[in-house]
Amino acid sequence: MSGHNPGMDMALLGALAEPNRMHIVELLRDGPLTVGEIAERLELRQPQASKHLKVLSENGILEVKAEANRRIYKLRPEPFRTLDEWLQSFQSVMEDRFDNLDQYLRELQSKKDKP
Structure with a gap:
């Protein structure tokens, strides 16, 4: 991802690292809720x-959306896209490494098999 601010990822991860906040995010995955509903x-x-x-x-x-005297909270998709892209960047690297390891082990095996 070109030109994105790596500090934002750390703030995002920091905000999600607290157990109650992680639970709030998991609750809101199913849809918007008010403060009262979340607290309860x-x-x-x-x-x-x-x-x-x-x-x-x-x-x-x-x-946050204010509706009459209630505040309704819902998840924004953008930070989760950012996290997903970040995780994807590891996935391709790890898959390449496993492929290379596979290749290396096959080469070792073939050398061992030769008399």
């Missing part, structure tokens, strides 16, 4: 839930 499902006090939601929002992981 995670058995957190509402101020605690709000604090975690603020961190997730500030790191661009969630978007």
